[in-house]
Amino acid sequence: MAPGITLKKGRFSQSLRKALEKYYEAIAVGPSYTAVKWQRWIDNANAVPLRATKDGNKLGWIVYNSTESTVEEILRDKESTDEKDLFQMLDALIARETLVAAEILKEDTDRYRWMVKYGFRPTRFFTKDDVPVVKMDLSTSILFKRLERHKSPRPYRRKKRVAIERVPESQTYPEIKKSLENLIRKLGGLKRFVKPGQTVVIKPNIVSDHGLKDGVWQGGIVTDTRVVKALVEILLPVAGRVIIAEGSSINRSETSEMFAHYGYDRQLVDLDPQKVSLVDLNTDEQIEKSVPGGKRMLSRKIPLTLEKADVIISVPVLKIHFAAIVSLAIKHLQGAVPPLEKYMSHFFGLWQNLVNIHHLVKPKLTIIDGLVGQENFGPISGTPKKMDLLIGGMNPVAVDAVAMRIMGIDPATSPPVLLASLQGMGPIEPHLIEVVGPQIQDVMSRFQQPEIDLTGGRDITIHGENACPGCRGYLHFVLTKLRRPDPKDTTRLLIDRPFEKKVNIFLGPTHDHGINPEEQNIFMGICQLHNAHQGTHLPGCPPHAEVIVNGLFGLFPDVEKPKYANESEEKKLGEMLHHILAMP
Template sequence: MIKKITFKKGRLSKILLTRLNNYYKDAGIDPEFVTMKWQKWNKNPFMVTFIARNEDNHVGWIIYNPVNSTIEDIVVKYPSKDKDVEKQLTDALVAAETLVSAEIHKDDKTKYQWMLEYGFRPTRSFITDGFPLVKMDLSISVLLKKIHGTTPTKPYRKTETVVIEKIPEKRGYVDIKAGVMRLIDALGGINKFIKPDSTVLIKPNIVSDHGLKDGVYKGGIITDIRVIRALTELLLPVAKKIIIGEGSSINRSETTKMFKHYGYDRLVELSPSKISLVDLNTDKQVDKHVPGGKRMHTRKIPLSIEKADVIISVPVLKIHFAAVASLSIKHLQGAVPPLEKYMTHFFGLWQNLVNIHHLIKPQLIVIDGLTGQEDFGPVSGTPKRMNILIGGTNPVATDTVAMKVMGLDPASSPPVFLAYMQGLGPIEKEKIKIIGATIDEVASPFKQPDINLDCGRDIRIHADSACSGCAGYLHFVLNKLRRPDPKDESRMLIDRPFDRKVNIYLGPFVQHPINPDETNIFMGICQQHNAETGTHLPGCPPHAEVIVNGVFSLFPDVERPQYADKSEEARLGEMLEEILRTL
């Protein structure tokens, strides 16, 4: 990324107004459009005018709204045909602000074209004061490539503490409880976190019923209930009220059944007057404004979380086939209601995982590493016995240590890296103090999933520039085609011949030209500009159910795989339609 452009905050000036008028006059756009924008900018106390310089030379302006991370306009002092200056200004803004959007006039073809080349994609058309506008969202894949290897422009100042606690091999309950107690003591003790008369909400990971099938427990999928029991028993003498809250992601209406399935109802028996179980999927909700408004301006948060004095986050040490790792940052996806879960996919999963942490801030994080999960996590992977607990108070620092224990680079996980770049915590070794065992003592590389996008005779995948999100979710769906074709069991379903070749495009840039005489499927925001030339699967990355629907539309005679049970499928369909109506 070019860094020679520097910004200084300035003011709306006559020369800027002249440049704006000249630009839009040349573009053939009504001059009243400039008048409208100028008046709006002057009335908005949050609007920022960045004066851009290249060394000592003034090269242009960016008018930027930090409330919703939107570029209102980019104006260069000396326009050029190749638009290099505009792109350099955008590079500098992205380096400082990371994920940004823009709003441009629908008829501003010049700006639309260079923004498209840069990596912005048209996601919404709307009318403001009678003028047609287009919302342009920056591709996450493009963003991650541009900021790869960089550090935040505003460095994280604090040093965070993370504890690695080893648990004896036999892993008896007494050993686990003692380990939890030592971990909390190392972070300052229970009284540092819990004040008298506090309401404490413990958020475990109970993603689905996959962790206990036919009476056989499979570790690494859900939080080990012994860790939750230990926390609960330690809290009972000091907390006024203890809530164990979760919103399961699979069979979303059945979180209460998941509690019973794993024996959480027995935890209530420890003190029925103080302990309760809350399904965060059905809890009352409150609207919260997202600082910076990146991708989503508001989120709905369960009332129990909003009212809790203390939140304790207890994720599992596991791989995620798209996010690379599913730890404390990914964990809070289970803390929002179902429609919010799916909206995050449509508007940008990685950014919205970070957004949640602006609104829900656990005071204590305890990563359950008794048994982790490697390979195709977070549900279908392989258990990996680790016998550790990892605790901290900062999600980025805690996830950084956990990923290093797993043999992973924290910058390789999109949500962890975005959280770091947006100032939520450090990944630098010198800014994380580790207490207890060292990383080297407990490190054991976790096997990562092999993402296989190889296709059959007539299906071609074009994914040269795709990020791990779309690639991982498409792999998940393609695997469902790697089974005998009911029309001819001598071949795989994925090898079924088609009259027209099928192309699936993902990632912002593709080398293969689009042939309108072939069947074309375009995945995600990165391919939204091609939506009208084929079938578009909306999202960033699209939800697995959306990809299943899109890919299996090629096989109308084949029963579509179910993401959840039939009643959940129907509800999910209604949710998806509701989201699509808002786009």
């Protein structure tokens, strides 16, 4: 990070104004621009001038918009061609603000150059104050690299409590219910979470129909219906209403079909039809809410059912995710937003938007279903792993940290969990978490993680040494679709089909391979946006699988691309993709 650098709130002084005018005069921008910009800052209480000092010496200024997490200006006190000072000022800023953006003039090519070098990428071009402006977003991969071994600046005055409860191996329904009651008791009892007459929403994971095939239960994919049933029965004597709400995966099937598939209508609603109901969050009425700090997206649309709930209980599954490392409490709320919001999360930054959702949809209690977990290529196609556990707590980050350690995985390796921790949502450090019940070492069983294969083909080369798990995982997922016989020559794989021009796929913020304009170049994600003009760009952070499929199968126009849903669902995906790509 930036040793000796401090940032303190200053004021819009004449010295700052002179530095501003001098900078833009040097790049031949007229005084009218700086005058308008200055007045906008004066009128905006959210524009904060931060005075940067190094070892007590004045270094420069950062003007930071706290509601949009955006650097509106960065200036040095003295003339210098050394970028080190600017980099250290930004290091000091991200140490306290984490993921930030910046706005710069389109014609300010020198600033654009060094900001790209630092790790910012151009994500949007627009006009502000009648001047062309570039929105620059900091690469999440670069953020993690620059904040290695950095702890959240937020002090936790009390340890966050996470409870672990063993379930007997036989897993009978009475045993599951009793274990759930024990878990809730360890966390302070039901009265700590639910008051008489309140409306409680239970958010399970029923992402797809893979958990029940031909009448045979496949554990570790969706929340065990018995856990949800037991929770409903525990709640009914106290709650006024119990709503089971879910928004199934956008490329799988309708949520109503999933409810019926897993018997929610028969097994759960029939417990008390007057008090228990099902809600499809994909079709629920929505309310738009501002995102605190405006990171990546200024607002999100949230289902009204969740907004009106007195209590939300999140019930994810103990499982691996091929891109997020795990799909636990933090990842689970991706199913709590409408389909377009799910899709948009990928385009504007999935990891940050998972954190954003938790600012708007705040579960009071998280209970991880660890009766049977899922290892290898989760969250859908992995291998069941019997664990006989329930894990619960009030803080989703702490719950994820404990669950990941039970799985034998470092919590800092999951991008959304790490980001949530860095932004002060909860701790992942063991000394800040109180574990009640069996200790982690007593129940730990290492989960096998998927092997990510980014080897290319005869004329396809992958350059992704420094990419985050997101792009690597999603690209691997699509590459497996190319490792099948080529219809033009079944003696070889499709990925080994020869091309007249070699194909390069670039992902991650940096790579060692030079870009040859005479070859076919594909650039993945926000990290490669600065190179997008040199080939084909696949937008997103990480790009959605559908985007990668469209990009890679475009190399094989004679081959039908894979489909992930029925025709009507595929059409919806296509319409959403078109809508997002057309956004300004």
